[in-house]
Amino acid sequence: MIMESKNRMIDVRDVYFTYPHNNENESVVALDGVSLHIEKGEFVGIIGHNGSGKSTLSKLLNAIIFPTQGDVIVSGLNTKDHENLWTIRQTAGMVFQNPDNQLVATIVEEDVAFGPENLGVPPQEIRERVDRALAVVEMQAYAHQKPHQLSGGQKQRIAIAGILAMEPECIIFDEPTAMLDPSGRREVMETIKRLNRDKDMTVIHITHFMEEIVAADRIIVLDKGKVVMEGEPRTIFRQVKRLKEIGLDVPQMTELAYELRIEGLKIADDVLSIEEMVNALCQ
C-alpha cells in the first residue's frame, strides 16, 4: 500500500459532481460515481462523447471545482482542503482548449512568466524558468513576439510553456488540439509526447481525436458521467461496436480493419496504425 500511494499522482475516489441547476431548475449530474487513478509518469487518454463529464473531471483534478461527494487526491493532497488549493494547482497544471483565451500578457515571455510570478518566485529564477520552458516547447525565437501574431499551434505551445514554468508534476490537457489545424495539432501532440517521454511528465490528455492517444499507456472511456471502459489502447479500440454505441470513433486503421473483418477478411482486430495495417495486410 505504501509503495502504491508513493507512485500515485492522482486518485479519484467515488466522485459525484452535480451542476446546481439549468434553466428549468433541474440539477445536472455530470459525474456519477467516478473512481480512477493516475500513476506518476503515465500518459493517460480520456475520451468520451460531449456531455460525458470529461471536462468536469479535468476541472476537478485542478481544484477549479470541487466534488459534490467523494474525494479527489492530487499528489497526496485532498482538493477539499482549502490550504492545499495553490499547491494542487501548481502540481497539476492545466492547458485549455482555446489558445487565445488562456494567454494573459501582451508579450510571449511575459505570459510564460505569469504562473511563476503568481507563485512568488524570485525574479532571477523566473527568468531562468521562462527560458527553460520556452526551450522545451522550442519557442525561444518567439520570446519577444506578441501572442496574436502566432499561429494556433504556437499559441498552444506557449500555453504549455506557461504551465511548465510553474514546474508541475502533472499536466492535464483539456482538448488542446480541438481548435487547431492539422499541422498545429501535430506540433502540439509532438510537444506533449516529448514532455511525457523525455521529461517524465505525467500527462492526462482529454481529446476527440483517437489517433492522438494510440500511443497512450492507458485509456479511460467516460459515458454519461461514469467510467465505462479502462485499459490499454489496443484492448479499448478493438471493441469498435461498443465504442460506436456510446458515440465514439476509433482510429481510422482500426475502423478499416473492422470493416474488412465484416467483409470476411481475416485480419487482426487490434490494428492501430498505418504501419500495423500494412504488416497485417502483407502477411
Add this chain to the structure above:
Amino acid sequence: MLKDVTIGQYYPTGSVIHKLDPRTKILFTTAFVVMLFFLNNLWGYLATFVILVTITLLSKIPVGYIIRGIKGLVLIIMLTVVLNLFMTPGTTVATVGPLTVTLEGLKVATYMALRLIFLVIGTSIMTLTTSPIDLTDGMEWCMRFVPFVRRYAHELAMMMSIALRFIPTLMEETERIMKAQKARGANFETGNIISRAKNLIPILIPLFISAFRRADELATAMEARCYRGGENRTRMKQLTFEFRDGTSLVLMVMMIVGLYLTTMIQIPLIFPV
C-alpha cells in the same frame, strides 16, 4: 481597416527618451500637465514650446506623426477658442454683428488653445515613447502613492494589460463577424447615422457574447495558473532606476521649476499682463 486603430500607440525608435524609466516619464508628464494650467503669460508657453521641441527631437519620432495626434482634437480646440473669444467680458477690440471680441477674450482664447495643443502633444509623446507593458508597470508603481487608488493599483494595472492583450483579438473577431454578416446581406456602408448605428447591432451582440465567454475562460485559466491578486506576487522584469533616469529626473524638475518661474515674469510679451 480596423487594424489602423492603434490605442496606446507605441512608436519604437530606441532613443534616449524611449529608454527612460516609465515612472520618470509618467511623473514628468503629470507635473507638466498640471504646470500648463498655472502658466499665465506667453513667456511660459514659449518655454513649453521649446521644451516640447527638444524632447520631440530627442525622441526621434517624426514631427508629422505627433501633429497627427492633434487633428482629432481640432473641433474641440476650435470650439474652446470661439467660446472664449466672444464670451469673455472686457475691453472691446472689434465687433462682428451681435458678437464682440474683447482683449481679454483674445488672451484667454489663445492660452486655452495653446494649453490644449501642448497637453495633447505632451501626453502623446509619453505614450509614443513607452511600450504598453512599461506604461502599465509604471502606472502600477505610481498608483501606489495615490490615496484610495492605492488598494487597487495591481488590479487596475492587470485590467489595463489584459485590455491591451485583447484589443487585437477582439478587432480580428469584429472583422470576422462583419464579414459573416455582410455575407448574409447586412449593409454597413449606406444610410444615415441612425440606420448605420442600428446596423451595428448584429455585430455588437455576437461580439459582446463572445467577449463575455472569453472573459470567463480567461478567468478560469488565470486561476488554474495560481493567480490570486497582487499579494505576494513577484515580477520577472523589475523596473530599474539607472543613472540616466537620475539625470533626467533632475533635468525634468528643473524644467518644471523653470516653467513655474515664468509665471513671475512681469514684462509683457504681446499681451499686456
